[in-house]
Amino acid sequence: MGIWQSIKMALRSIQSNKLRSALTMLGMIIGVSSVIVLVSIAQGSAQNVTSRINQLGTNLLTINTFGTDLALTEDKINELSKLNGVKAISPVVSGRVNVKKDKTASQVSVTGTNAAYSDVRDTKVKQGRFITDLDIEYRQKIAVIGSETASTLFGAENPVGQYIQIEGTSFKVVGVLASKGSSMGQGGDNTIIVPLSTGQRLVKSTTINQVYLQGKSEDQMDVVMNEVKLALAGMYPNKSDSYSVTNQKDLMDTMSSVTNTMTMMLGGIAGISLLVGGIGIMNIMLVSVSERTKEIGIRKAIGAKRRDVLLQFLIEAVVLSGVGGLIGILAGVGLGKMLSSLFSLTVSFTSSVMIGSFLFSLVVGVIFGVFPANKASKLNPIQALRYE
């Protein structure tokens, strides 16, 4: 008997027991859709995190200094910028300051830096301009403000060209930053960027807290990091406790391993529900076999081989799980879309997850269908015929 005939027969018997088939499929539907929803959410959040990290700047190395005994002067920074593989360098002094505009006062973080900061930290201006190296040289009292600071101080007005009071000194606003959103305690839109020299006066300290370095290419970052470490060790012997160099790639790797683990875990949990669905199918198939003992006896008496009976029941199980899987994919995608619009979650559907969970549901159908089907095929026709 052909496969096609067997499939037709299986569909028929599923059709003739609609409620039971639907309930059996429900297990698979829930299993497959939960795999898809959970994995999509996990992958969506992984994507989210990756793009947030990239927003902090690409190919980024950070030198953090602790205490004041490390005098990172302009010369040393120039030296670092001449290293192979370093594209741009941006020293930073930072602190918190009080800002006032008319009667609105606010406390924001201030960053004193150079023109390269815009590229190194991937910080774009929305309006006006960024600070230039000339501003630093002439200690210009100008400021580029974050989008949130802009809306706090100026509301809907255009801040460019207007003046604000930082720690009592008047600064001219020359630009507004594009919004980046805040993530992992970094950045944020509530900030003010001023020229490095002006910044040092504002925070009353010449100590450079951080230096950002941008590498030329992603795959050289480990080499560049070693170069920088080596150069720093040469400049400041025996002071390696006073600074640290971190690679953004490390952060990315850590984050992606975290999100991978999360994806695996969620997928695994959902996979368990697939297994439970499979056991449900086995249960129903076993009931079906004993309910249809007489039918099996009749089929065998008129010439069904073991293989025919086995295939009939196996295909029934696989059709149940396969159709359940297909509905599960639809339900999963629908549910995922709904969740993402309701809770503004980032979900990312990948076809590999859908195909994978569908194939897994088929495999589950085969595995849990074999036992009942084998039982059916082994029935003795004489006893099966006598069964009432």
Added chain:
Amino acid sequence: MGQPIIQITNLMKTYKLGGETVHALNNVSIKIEKGEFLAIIGPSGSGKSTLMNMVGCLDRPQSGKYLLDGKDIGKMNDNQLAVIRNQKIGFIFQNFNLLTKLTALENVELPLLYAGVPAKERKARAMESLSKVGLKERAGHLPTQLSGGQQQRVAIARALAGNPSILLADEPTGALDSKTSKEILSLMKELNELGHTIILITHDLAIAKQAGRMVSIQDGQLLENGGELIGNMAIY
């Protein structure tokens, strides 16, 4: 006639029943020629069902030889037996044993399905079979929509569909009233006249007498030419 279609020699079958060995079939030998209408008569527990299972290739003999169309059934495996049942034997059961979820036509198609006959030919042959038993217009009905006599006729059509060497009927009228029984019996006679070999198993002498030849079975032993012996038996 040449070779008999069924040749059974010294067939034995024993069961263990509560520690006691029961000879369901004890040294049974019989020859059945092509085109015969044979009735096997015996009371319940006589071994008639065991003999039917044996002749119908549902079971294998423990010892002795069973040749069907010259093939040794005792040496076949389950799959070969299934093929033999499919091609050589048409079963007609007491309880009709139709699949209740399939229509009459689909029930008749079933043996052809397992024989691997392509869909179009299968349908045509099943229809032809149904028209032989006079149920052509009931092809699309489910068994539950048919009367007992009609159901048995569908079962006979199913048995005929594969064009088997023998029709094996086990109490075919046991579940029918006397009027329908007569109809079924005359249908079987007609089929016999058309050349089909029929083996009828029954406990009813009146029905057995309709057959061309009658054997009786008692305590697992087959008594050839049942006609003479039955006269001496009190139960009949």
